[in-house]
Amino acid sequence: MNRARRLQFVECAIDGLVExxxxxxxxxxxxRRAGVSKSVVLYHFTSRSELMEAVMQQVYADAVPPLRAAREAASTERERVQIYVRSSVNFTWTHQKEAQAVLEISRNLRDDDGRLRYTSQGNDGLVAVAQKLLEAGQQAGEFGEFDTWTAAVLLRATIDALSEQFMTNPDLDGPEVAEHLVRLIDRMIPAARTE
Incomplete structure (x- = not known):
């Protein structure tokens, strides 16, 4: 019951953040959205910050397992990167509300000292995942030399910006955008030189 109630409040928070x-x-x-008193929400979350953290955790908990499973099914490192890009964009497309809520939180949630809790440094975990995929391609001898960190930052910034684009431009098609981005990233990553 507690888990179901917490999830209800997380979903109400997502709706509120988007609307x-x-x-x-x-x-x-x-x-108000859940049809309960404030004290009921505060029983489950001691503060608004804790509730916002729960939103972030829930969205990432929903996103990571299918993305990881899709990547593990790949047979080459280049294919893993393509799947990562395609899956990430498609998750953002199919979970627009959740992605937009994460964006709202990351732009606004502050620590006690007034600093943004989620900054570019706070995004390092997502950048690190992309960077590790690119480094694995280099180590496997599939990719040529390039700065994997810069490429990972570019990739993550593009994926993260798509949630707002999808919400504000209904003519965009997520799978089509994913395929365009896959082709672009594929061209950006040099193949290993053969001597």
Whole structure:
């Protein structure tokens, strides 16, 4: 029951973040959406920050397993990168609300000292995943020499920006965007030189 109730509040917070923005998605607003009193929400989450962290954790918990499984099915490192790009874009496309909520939180949630909790340094985990995929391709001898960190930052920034693009431009087609990005990234990654 506690898990189901917490998930309900996370879903109400996601809806609020997308419809009203971060500032208006308060504990009171989440309680209103859930049809309960504020104290019920505060029983499960001691603060708004804790609730926002739970939103982030839930979205990533939903995203990671299918992305990881898809990558593991690949037979080459280049294919792993292609699958990573395609799967990440398609997750953003099929989970637009969740991706937009993550964007709202990452732009607004602050630590006690007033600094943004999710900064470019806080995004290092996502950049590191992309960088490891690119480094694995180099180590396997499939990719040529290039700066994997720069390529990973470029890749993550593009994927992260798509949630807002998908929400504001209904003419975009996620799978089509994914294929364009896969082709672009594929061209960007040099093949290993053969002597």
């Amino acid at each position: 009203l923005g971060y500032a208006a998605t308060t504990i009171a607003e989440v309680a």
